Amino acid sequence: MATSSIKEQVYQELSRVTHAISNPKRMELIDVLSQKSYSVEELSNEITMSMASTSQHLQVLKSAKLVDSYRQGNFIIYSITDDSVLKLVSVVKELGFRKIAEIERLIGDFKADKNILESITLDDLLARSKKEKIILIDVRPEDEYKAGHIPNAVSIPLAQLKKRLNELPKNRTIIAYCRGPLCVMSADAIKLLNQRKFTAIRMEDGYVEWKLKQHEINKN
Amino acid sequence: MATSSIKEQVYQELSRVTHAISNPKRMELIDVLSQKSYSVEELSNEITMSMASTSQHLQVLKSAKLVDSYRQGNFIIYSITDDSVLKLVSVVKELGFRKIAEIERLIGDFKADKNILESITLDDLLARSKKEKIILIDVRPEDEYKAGHIPNAVSIPLAQLKKRLNELPKNRTIIAYCRGPLCVMSADAIKLLNQRKFTAIRMEDGYVEWKLKQHEINKN
DNA sequence: AGTCTATTCAATGATTTTGTTGAATAGTTG
DNA sequence: CAACTATTCAACAAAATCATTGAATAGACT
Incomplete structure (x- = not known):
């Protein structure tokens, strides 16, 4: 046939x-x-x-x-x-995380890294940055920042964070992001910042997610 | 580690x-x-x-x-x-077709089913239906039509098409769709209709693609 | 309860995938 | 053009995948 x-x-x-x-x-x-x-x-x-x-x-x-x-x-x-490849990865993650989330719920584990869960999304960031003036830091390696980053983000690679704490204010909310939902660099950054009494929150989305969002907005 | x-x-x-x-x-x-x-x-x-x-x-x-x-x-x-699964399939097709298209270009083959290539997209359909009154037929099995279809589409399963030609006008453009880009049912329908001197065009997108489009529109 | 039937399980052999090591290649740079 | 180096190729053994056949299961009807 x-x-x-x-x-x-x-x-x-x-x-x-x-x-x-x-x-x-x-x-x-x-x-x-x-x-x-x-x-x-x-x-x-x-x-x-x-x-x-x-x-x-x-x-x-x-x-x-x-x-x-x-x-x-x-x-x-x-x-x-x-960029279709970015879309593919994004969708696969969406599907994969449903499963991972369920496994975690079943096992009840993942407590060690619980602060990873307390994170905001890109939409939260946008909404929040309209209300208050927030500091957005990109903790990826500098190369990746140079290759592209979310507007208004400052590059402070995780490796340099400890030395550059003086660049950050304590009276403002700091939001850190890295490569996206799978990446733990921003979680490490948040841990350090919170220890040093900064007000810091992790954003789970990264540059890629921001870029895909732009595509969508441009289409309509 | x-x-x-x-x-x-x-x-x-x-x-x-x-x-x-x-x-x-x-x-x-x-x-x-x-x-x-x-x-x-x-x-x-x-x-x-x-x-x-x-x-x-x-x-x-x-x-x-x-x-x-x-x-x-x-x-x-x-x-x-x-519906994330639909998105996944849609992205994979997008990526897969780039490759398939290139292969066809290289081989220069695919002439046998050339009229499959002369097809319109969902956007074309929407634009066109504003200008002229077109007849949209859904040639999938009736079950699938019942489970969901593009608005204003009439169900004429491919198997019944030959017997039900009298339901279709010759002075209007008929657009046929089926399961989407991979599916050949609409191509077969177009072949038959053109033989019988109807003005008929294939739409490569199907119900799934329409549904995904609705999602996007609703999001923004 | 007992029969029937759609679905799943289990076992099998052929084929494909994986990651390694060590050799070959191609292209740059001094 | 010679030396160097990042990358790719080739060959290998361990492990995983695939589709089939035939048996087992579980639930629905009479």
């Missing part, structure tokens, strides 16, 4: 896309690349895996057209092909 | 979602279920696979919380858990 064959081919092709991120390490790669382009070596460190394996995973992602690469000097730089 | 372990678990969980649809048959199952709930037996026929295998695939989807099931008399009915 010709129809069936075409149909099969199409579903085959579609599942190749999801197969590409059906592996935890590849999912992580895509998530890291959502922030900014990186070389194979950097990625290999980030996901703690041998370069050879990292390279292979990247090739799988490339063949599914989720990432692209170009050469820069000695390095090969990988990046996300376009 | 505790952090790394949590991180790994999270990515593991996220990739379980994508793993669930990283198989062509499971992708097809989700796509079919996007239209309407079905029993295991019906699904098994639809995707031409043994009941045992179909059941197993459904369980994978269920454990990823992409589908849910309940009993109705002798049958177990499977359905999509919620």
Whole structure:
């Protein structure tokens, strides 16, 4: 049957896309690349895996057209092909978190990092910043901040936070964000700030989520 | 390292979602279920696979919380858990088609079904229906129409089309849709209608795409 | 209660995926 | 052009996936 064959081919092709991120390490790669382009070596460190394996995973992602690469000097730089990939990651997270949330509810665990749960969303941020003057800090590595950040955010990478506490006011609310819902950098930042008697809240959304929101607004 | 372990678990969980649809048959199952709930037996026929295998695939989807099931008399009915699943499928198709389109461009093939390419989108439909009075027909099985359809659409399942041609006018533009971009039912309908000298165009989007559009509009 | 039937479970072998190590490649830089 | 280096290729063994067949289950009807 010709129809069936075409149909099969199409579903085959579609599942190749999801197969590409059906592996935890590849999912992580895509998530890291959502922030900014990186070389194979950097990625290999980030996901703690041998370069050879990292390279292979990247090739799988490339063949599914989720990432692209170009050469820069000695390095090969990988990046996300376009913003539909961001959407894909965002939807998968949405679906994945339903499950994770349920597991946590069942186990009753996750108390150790409970302050991670006390976080606001992008919408909260926008609403809140209209009422009061808040300080928004981006605690990702500086490179990622430079590659793009939420307007009015100040870059204070987590690693530098301890030394730069004097730049922050104690009479204002500080909101910290990082790579998005999966990332713990902002949670660490909040922990430190609260210890030092700052008023600080974590925002779970990151730059990617902000960017996707812009897309939506522009469309309508 | 505790952090790394949590991180790994999270990515593991996220990739379980994508793993669930990283198989062509499971992708097809989700796509079919996007239209309407079905029993295991019906699904098994639809995707031409043994009941045992179909059941197993459904369980994978269920454990990823992409589908849910309940009993109705002798049958177990499977359905999509919620509309985020529709979003997932929609994004995956968007990404998958980039690849498919490129392959077709490279091979230069696909001439046999060329009229599939001459199709309009949901936006085109909306714009066009403001200017002229068009006839919109839904050629999916009647069950799926009953489960939900685009407003003002008339149900004429593909199987009945030949007998019901007299219900359609020749002096108006007829637009046919089915399950969405992957589905060939509307293409078959267009072929028949054009042979019989109707003015008929295929719309590649289906009810699911319409529904997702409503969500977006409601959000802003 | 007993039969019937849709669905699920279990076991199997063929095939694919995974991550590693060590060698090969290609391209840059001095 | 020679040396260097980041990246990719190749080969391997362990582990996971896939679709099938045949048996088991669980619930619905008479």
